[in-house]
Amino acid sequence: EVQLVESGGGLVQPGGSLRLSCAASGFTFSSYSMNWVRQAPGKGLEWVSYISSSSSTIYYADSVKGRFTISRDNAKNSLYLQMNSLRAEDTAVYYCARMILGYYYMDVWGKGTTVTVSS
Amino acid sequence: DIVMTQTPLSSPVTLGQPASISCRSSQSLVHSDGNTYLSWLQQRPGQPPRLLIYKISNRFSGVPDRFSGSGAGTDFTLKISRVEAEDVGVYYCMQATQFRYTFGQGTKLEIK
Numbered sequence: 001e002v003q004l005v006e007s008g009g010g011l012v013q014p015g016g017s018l019r020l021s022c023a024a025s026g027f028t029f030s031s032y033s034m035n036w037v038r039q040a041p042g043k044g045l046e047w048v049s050y051i052s053s054s055s056s057t058i059y060y061a062d063s064v065k066g067r068f069t070i071s072r073d074n075a076k077n078s079l080y081l082q083m084n085s086l087r088a089e090d091t092a093v094y095y096c097a098r099m100i101l102g103y104y105y106m107d108v109w110g111k112g113t114t115v116t117v118s119s
Numbered sequence: 120d121i122v123m124t125q126t127p128l129s130s131p132v133t134l135g136q137p138a139s140i141s142c143r144s145s146q147s148l149v150h151s152d153g154n155t156y157l158s159w160l161q162q163r164p165g166q167p168p169r170l171l172i173y174k175i176s177n178r179f180s181g182v183p184d185r186f187s188g189s190g191a192g193t194d195f196t197l198k199i200s201r202v203e204a205e206d207v208g209v210y211y212c213m214q215a216t217q218f219r220y221t222f223g224q225g226t227k228l229e230i231k
Contacts (some may be wrong), residue, residue, distance in 0.1 A: 010198075035220070037168075044158075044209075044211065044222060044223075044224050044225040045162075045168060045213075045222040045225070046222065047221065047222065048215075050218065050220070058227050059218045059219060060219075061219050064204075064220070095167055095168070097168075099215075103173065104150075104156040104158075104173075104215035104216070105156070105158045105170060105173035105179075105215065106158075106160075106170060106213075107173075107179060108165065109167040109168055109169070111167050111169055116135075
């Protein structure tokens with residue numbers, strides 16, 4: 001079964017750090033680009049970051065650029081999001097989603113992990 | 120960034136009746152490769168998003184044929200031919216033609 005499972009969320013104080021993970025299974029992880037998408041409580045979807053299959057291309061939303069770092073380990077079938085200098089507005093459910101190179105749609109999503117930034 | 124604007128934001132529909140959601144982009148979504156990377160996603164209550172339609176009008180695997188997508192350039196539409204109870208949720212359009220990817224605000228589909 002094709003699956004993405006996020007982990008690493010939790011409660012963190014403003015200015016703190018957190019590292020999210022996304023474990024992939026049931027498909028050849030190294031063949032797919034990956035994204036992080038977040039959803040603040042009661043709000044819509046916001047794209048956060050993209051990483052190509054080989055990690056050669058990386059993009060960030062302006063709202064997280066300079067604070068978040070996306071990475072992947074194809075040998076471990078895992079995607080990561082290192083989040084530093086967290087703010088209250090980063091509070092959200094964070095989803096990882098795969099994307100087929102050249103097709104540009106997100107066809108598989110994880111269930112998400114919740115990040116709460118509060119003192 | 121490309122701004123995606125959906126209308127309506129809320130759509131009360133009677134079971135068995137059609138529903139339509141519009142999505143407009145602030146600039147053309149035609150990619151330099153000639154394709155238009157506009158997709159539609161459904162998010163049922165308490166669930167992650169689910170892909171319905173990609174490249175304007177292609178139904179994803181397992182998506183019922185009552186869902187259809189159309190449009191070109193900057194104007195796109197998602198139609199549900201006969202709404203069923205399981206269709207309740209929020210629908211998003213998303214553009215992946217240009218980084219940074221952007222979503223519409225979401226349209227909440229509810230049953231009258």
